[in-house]
Amino acid sequence: MGKILMKGNEAIGEAAIRAGCLNYFAYPITPQSEVAEYLARRMPEAGGVFLQGESEVAVSYMIFGASGCGERAFTTSSSPGISLMAEGMSYIAGGECPAVFVNIMRGGPGLGGILPSQADYLQATKGAGHGDYRMLVLAPASVQEAVEMVMTAFPLAEKYRNPVMILGDGLIGQMMEPVEFPDHLKTEPSNKDDWATNGMDTRKSDRRNLVKSLYLDPELLNSHNLKLKAKYDRMKREEIRYETYHTESDYRVLIVSYGTMSRVCRTAIDELRSQRLDVAMVRPKTVFPFPEQAVLVASEKESCEQVISIEMSMGQMVEDVERSVRGKRQVHWFGKCGGEVPTPEEVIDAIKALVK
Amino acid sequence: MGKIFCKPVSLSDQATHYCPGCTHGVIHRLVAEVIDELGVRGRTVGIAPVGCAVLAYNYFTFDFQEAAHGRAPAMATGIKRVRPDLIVFTYQGDGDLASIGMSEIIHAANRGEKFTTVFVNNAVYGMTGGQMAPTTMPNQRTTTSPFGRNxxxxxxxIKVAELISALETPAFISRQSVIKPKYVVRAKKAIKRAFQYQIEKRCFSLVEVVSTCPTNWGMTPVEAVQWAEDVMHPYYQLGDKKSPDPIKDKED
Incomplete structure (x- = not known):
């Protein structure tokens, strides 16, 4: 199949169907309501389930129920809605079920605004809900990448039996770009008979399955948490994804940026290099696990004087960048979080101010 | 002569954690008997609530999922929508269903989700230590209404059965009690009907069960039964409130 022009939100909905997920539950919220509008028509056509829930809270448990009984399920929302779903995410992680959540971020706090933002970085990467758990968080920088990440998210969620989040800023959802749905990313759901509540009749033995997160015995809860930790440690070993830009030659400044913001940074880097100011970039594609080693190595380059985290937030990813750089270089932050994406000129000014 | 009365296959041998005089055990047994009799244990999924009955899965012998406070109807919706062939029920208390989970139960009922809810009304939060619930009776003392519910x-x-009956979507809604044997017999019939309607894919079904909590009421089991009959029964009138079929049973 060739490329077609699609809006990010609609492409995300289509990608889930192409990935083999036919169950979608959602609650409307700007700027991602087009996913629900698209799937309200498309899901029945594909023979799947579409249901508009009464709240984001309820939706997160509809996902939990569906995935707990062994079926692929996903939802999409935006920042305030994700806060409400965070309760369910914690229970899903505790109950060790796969699930896919898409957050098309808008500005906050509170109602904030409806324009693009990256202000939910800490929420997404440090847990969102209560308790000791993490989600695998994929951050697309284009509609095509959003499609591929959505399609990859389902087998990843099943591999870890843990929620996976697609963290896109509002622009990813709203803009139209040419996309292709790669057939090779369609996967069959993994066998869930040994844990899912799909009815005892489906199993040969008389064993019943139980999906739960309550462990009243402190020793049992501790070992449950150690088991979860082992999964997050495994994600750090096996799932880190990132892209580098001009890190092979010398550079004075290293940018760390993700999502739409990283595309603006690319343009800025090209312009700066044409003005003979060498700048490079590491773009995390997974923000949890964070590409610590890649950022550390890039920052340790002899020519590298400073590191700057450029993000559409008031300085959230910068904490992970500082942690990765381990004090070996000065780490700065530049960003905006009102809904406007910083322009290449603004990025250029911020970089020039650093190397004066 | 063969055995004529035994423990349902759907119940385990696990010793109960419920307090003396608590009626959860009776209700568990009724649900288990109904599931045995309908022959659906192999495709049943129960949803445990938050509260005393969160550990219900220790006593039932089929698949179970555990929900957060009040969210069981949303979870049941998720299961039933993607696997309509499974038999799904939520087992919820009054703090869980009538307070924090009011939104989930109303909307699941209104959508006509084809699962069954067993709603245990004992007029108090149990597991958290006897706080006031939306179902706590006027002037009833609890740890958060120490001078009585004002x-x-x-x-x-809140009269949950009547509230949900007000919805236009067809459903089977009944209020029963298990504080005396004669009520237990009727409660079982209602629970069985509720599951049958689900099996026939006809409608949402909910059976509210007036129940006792001697521990948190500060009473002996015998006093608790008397109090439920004298104070709760007149307010929480028993009987079918709504049915997809014509209502035959008359209230007491």
């Missing part, structure tokens, strides 16, 4: 401040107890 209806001027917090309103009258």
């Amino acid at each position: 209806v001027e401040e917090v309103g009258m107890p």
Whole structure:
């Protein structure tokens, strides 16, 4: 199949169907309501389930129920809605079920605004809900990448039996770009008979399955948490994804940026290099696990004087960048979080101010 | 002569954690008997609530999922929508269903989700230690209404069965009691009907069960039964409130 022009939100909905997920539950919220509008028509056509829930809270448990009984399920929302779903995410992680959540971020706090933002970085990467758990968080920088990440998210969620989040800023959802749905990313759901509540009749033995997160015995809860930790440690070993830009030659400044913001940074880097100011970039594609080693190595380059985290937030990813750089270089932050994406000129000014 | 009365296959041998005089055990047994009799254990999924009955899965012998406070109807919706062939029920208390989970139960009922809810009303939060519930009776003392429920401040107890019956979507809604054997027999009939309607894919079904909590009421089991009959039964009238079929049973 060739490329077609699609809006990010609609492409995300289509990608889930192409990935083999036919169950979608959602609650409307700007700027991602087009996913629900698209799937309200498309899901029945594909023979799947579409249901508009009464709240984001309820939706997160509809996902939990569906995935707990062994079926692929996903939802999409935006920042305030994700806060409400965070309760369910914690229970899903505790109950060790796969699930896919898409957050098309808008500005906050509170109602904030409806324009693009990256202000939910800490929420997404440090847990969102209560308790000791993490989600695998994929951050697309284009509609095509959003499609591929959505399609990859389902087998990843099943591999870890843990929620996976697609963290896109509002622009990813709203803009139209040419996309292709790669057939090779369609996967069959993994066998869930040994844990899912799909009815005892489906199993040969008389064993019943139980999906739960309550462990009243402190020793049992501790070992449950150690088991979860082992999964997050495994994600750090096996799932880190990132892209580098001009890190092979010398550079004075290293940018760390993700999502739409990283595309603006690319343009800025090209312009700066044409003005003979060498700048490079590491773009995390997974923000949890964070590409610590890649950022550390890039920052340790002899020519590298400073590191700057450029993000559409008031300085959230910068904490992970500082942690990765381990004090070996000065780490700065530049960003905006009102809904406007910083322009290449603004990025250029911020970089020039650093190397004066 | 063969055995004519035994423990349902759907119940385990696990010793109960419920307090003496608590009626959860009776209700568990009724649900288990119904599931055995309908022959659906192999495709049943129960949803445990938050509260005393969160550990219900220790006593039932089929698949179970555990929900957060009040969210069981949303979870049941998720299961039933993607696997309509499974038999799904939520087992919820009054703090869980009538307070924090009011939104989930109303909307699941209104959508006509084809699962069954067993709603245990004992007029108090149990597991958290006897706090006031939306179903707590006027002037009833609890740990958070130490001078008795003041209806001027917090309103009258919510009648869940009547509230949900007001929805236009077809459903089977019944209120029963298990505080005396004669009520237990009727409660079982209602629970069985509720599951049958689900099996026939006809409608949402909910059976509210007036129940006792001697521990948190500060009473002996015998006093608790008497109090439920004298104080709860007149307010929480028993009987079918709504049915997809014509209502035959008359209230007491």
